[in-house]
Amino acid sequence: MRVLIVGAGVAGLSAARGLALAGHDVEVYEAAPELRTEGGSISIWPATVGVLREFRVDLDGAGRRLEAMVSLSPRGRRLGTIDLTAVERAFDGLPALHIARRELVERLADGVPVRYGHEITEVDPDRAEIVFADGTTARGDLLVGADGRRSVVRRALGGGEARLNGWVTWQAFTALPADIVDAGRTVLVSNGRSLGSIAPAGHGRALWWFDLRAKPGSRFWGDAPDILDRLRARFGRWPDPFPAVLEHAETAAFHPHHLHRVPSTWGRGPTTLLGDAVHTMPPAMAMGAAQAVEDAWALSRTPDDPRAYERARTKTVRRVARMVATEMPSRQGPLTGLVPDARSGKSYVKWLRSATDYL
Template sequence: MRVIVVGAGVAGLAVARGLLGAGHDVEVYEEAPELRTAGGSVTLWPGSTAILDELKVGYAGIGHRLETMESWDRDGRRLLTVDLTAAERRYGHPTVHIARGELVELLADGMPVTYGMPVERVVPERAEVRLADGRTVRGDVLVGADGRWSAVRRAMWGDDPAKLSGWATWQGFTTVPTALTEQHRAVMISAMPGLCGLIPAGAGRLLWWFDVKAAPGGPYWSDDPGIVDRLRERFGGLADPVPGILETITDVDFFPHHRHAIPTVWGKGPATLAGDAAHTMPPTMAQGANQALEDAWLLTCSIGDLRAYERARSKVARRPARLAATEVTNMQRPIVGLVSDGSATRLYTALLRSFSSYLLTAS
């Protein structure tokens, strides 16, 4: 089949890689003038690292393997530990935290991407797009993997269905050495209401993020001129290494949380969607990149029946999307003290399987 993919993020590149490996003819068109490597980092759960293996993406030596996920009180007292090696043993693949830029570079290697090529018009019924240079390209299948503001989705759905959840994330990397930088622990520190997260990302980097309640035009929004001072005031009393990290930051990246109901069928005729174009969700369950890779894997397997792909993926993707939409991790303090480490580990291991089309099929 000839497949036209719009968008060269995680979803589009993984779709292209999977379909090319399966013998299809693939063309990828990306609006940005070059590979989009900006952004923080992502946690890839066992289903995703298994999919990367199938896509022949060599992630060994990139990023940082995680062994535990811990919840702390604001004074540094450990409240709960999830043993991520239990999922690694159960499913045969590790949990890895990796910079988003490094992930897209790995996925993009050898892919037929045309950059600097916005889409001006989409005809989903004919798997056809008109490009900014005046050309019209048509395939047997059209895949919209062009993110939250997807032009392909807009041609099929109309207006953007996603709404703000009332939360936002400010994040960045620090290369200042901390006690966590070389360890294999993801740490979340409760700051009711809100959260600080710290995860090693390899190469001496530690991802930090702060989840806060925020609304357009108010405190903690993208145009807040005093955001660094505001974050220091709000989170400076948390346990080490948070105060030291706050003192070093000057620039922070802003990510508002969006959510929407995921339809059972999200395509039309020979056109379909993948990644955030199909199922935008808040980052609170660390599932955005994972669900994009799951889309790519199942779409490669189901390219001959797009509606079957959509029904199967929507059933699975709704689970993390609904849980993330509750922003449960940002209000975890009353919950984590009631659960044992063993129970939490068993629950999380089961949840990871329920969130993964690959693991549900393979295990």
């Protein structure tokens, strides 16, 4: 089959690798002039690691293997620890990794021919045909829209826009503190209204972030020049490492949280969607990239029947989207300390199994 993929992000590059390995002629078109490497870092869970290995993505030395998630109260009391090495054992040795988005897309793009600078202005879903800004066209046997939340392909299919859910993330990389950057543990603090977290991303860096409620026009919305002062005022008394990280921070990136309604099927004829183009979800439980990679794996198994791929994925994607939409990590707060660590670990394994079709 001749497969046209629109978008060279995590979803599109994963699909390109999976479909090419399945023997198909794959063409990837990206509107940007070069590989888009912006963004923070991404947690990839055991099933995602399994798919990436199956797609022959070189993960040697990638990011940082995660060994534990430690929850603290806003006053620094340890509430609980999820042993991610036990989770790894439960998934036959497949680890959890935290990796900078730049590093992930660079590894996914290795060996994948991408045609950059190809902006698409029109899409004919029924003919699997795309029209570029210069007036040229391309047509395939299968058209895959992997062009993100503002997907051109989704609009051509009549899909609705993603909506804001009232939460935002502020985040940035940091090279300190060393005991976090060089370790394999993620630290989380929640007061039931907001979440702070810091996780190692490998290569001497960690990502810190805060998830909190904010609406357009409010004091934590948009690129306010004094945003770091506002974050310090709100979170500067939280336990280490947050005061030190905020004290040395020079910048922070703003990301509003969006949600898509996930339909039963999301394509038409020889055209389908995957990743954020069809199921944008908040980053609260680190599931966006995982579901995009699983989409690519599922599609690579039945590219001649895109409706079968969509039906196979709908149940799991809807379950994940519903859970993530609750922004549960930010809402839990001190209640986390009421659950024994062993029980939390078993619950996390159960959650990860429910969030995958691969394992």
